[in-house]
Amino acid sequence: MASLASRLGIPNTDLWYASRGSGLVLLVVLSVSVTLGIVVRSAWTTRRGQRFVVENLHRNLALVAVMLLVVHLVTAELDPYVTIGWVAAVVPFTSPYRAVWIGLGALSLDILIAVVATSLVRRHLGINLWRVVHFLTYVAWPTAFVHSLESGDDTRITWVTATMWICAGLVALAIAVRLASERTGGRWTRRAVEEPSPTPPTVVIPRRDERLTRSGRP
Numbered sequence: 001m002a003s004l005a006s007r008l009g010i011p012n013t014d015l016w017y018a019s020r021g022s023g024l025v026l027l028v029v030l031s032v033s034v035t036l037g038i039v040v041r042s043a044w045t046t047r048r049g050q051r052f053v054v055e056n057l058h059r060n061l062a063l064v065a066v067m068l069l070v071v072h073l074v075t076a077e078l079d080p081y082v083t084i085g086w087v088a089a090v091v092p093f094t095s096p097y098r099a100v101w102i103g104l105g106a107l108s109l110d111i112l113i114a115v116v117a118t119s120l121v122r123r124h125l126g127i128n129l130w131r132v133v134h135f136l137t138y139v140a141w142p143t144a145f146v147h148s149l150e151s152g153d154d155t156r157i158t159w160v161t162a163t164m165w166i167c168a169g170l171v172a173l174a175i176a177v178r179l180a181s182e183r184t185g186g187r188w189t190r191r192a193v194e195e196p197s198p199t200p201p202t203v204v205i206p207r208r209d210e211r212l213t214r215s216g217r218p
Helices: 002-007 012-042 048-078 086-090 099-120 127-134 137-150 158-183 187-194 208-214
Strands: none
Touching: 012 048, 012 137, 012 158, 048 086, 048 099, 086 099, 099 127, 099 137, 137 158
């Protein structure tokens, strides 16, 4: 891989920054996408227009995450600093370098590919199968988070570590609120949907013949 990077004229430092930077941005995008998915699933958005916007943003961010994942994978493989191997990138726990932590990243990669692929062909799949695969996101995110923490030395940089834990806090908060909403039977959502919006008072204007009768005129 080092010779290939040299032939392409890519400095080693550029590959290192590209790999680490794309990995961190990927974690941020994936965290926001997961959070939006929880928002849609919890039905916090009561208006149809709001739900449509959130759902589309969730899907588009998932596609962006896939593109960042490709960049992260390619730059990590080309980086001569460590040797991971293309097979180890998709087969968990086979990397010669930090097998457990790189393996968690490979596991997260496999799950994300399955989630995105089934989402693209959702109309041709049964809803139950799609839901089962989609729920694996709750496995993909924590494995990706632990991979980010342990696979490199970036955690020595304060703002990088802070960004990672902010992502963790965002997802944890969304999950906690969703669980609280389900425990209360979804009363927040039902109240917002079932309560009718206030309507202005109706003014009844009598017809002309009624006004004449009341005034005593024929």
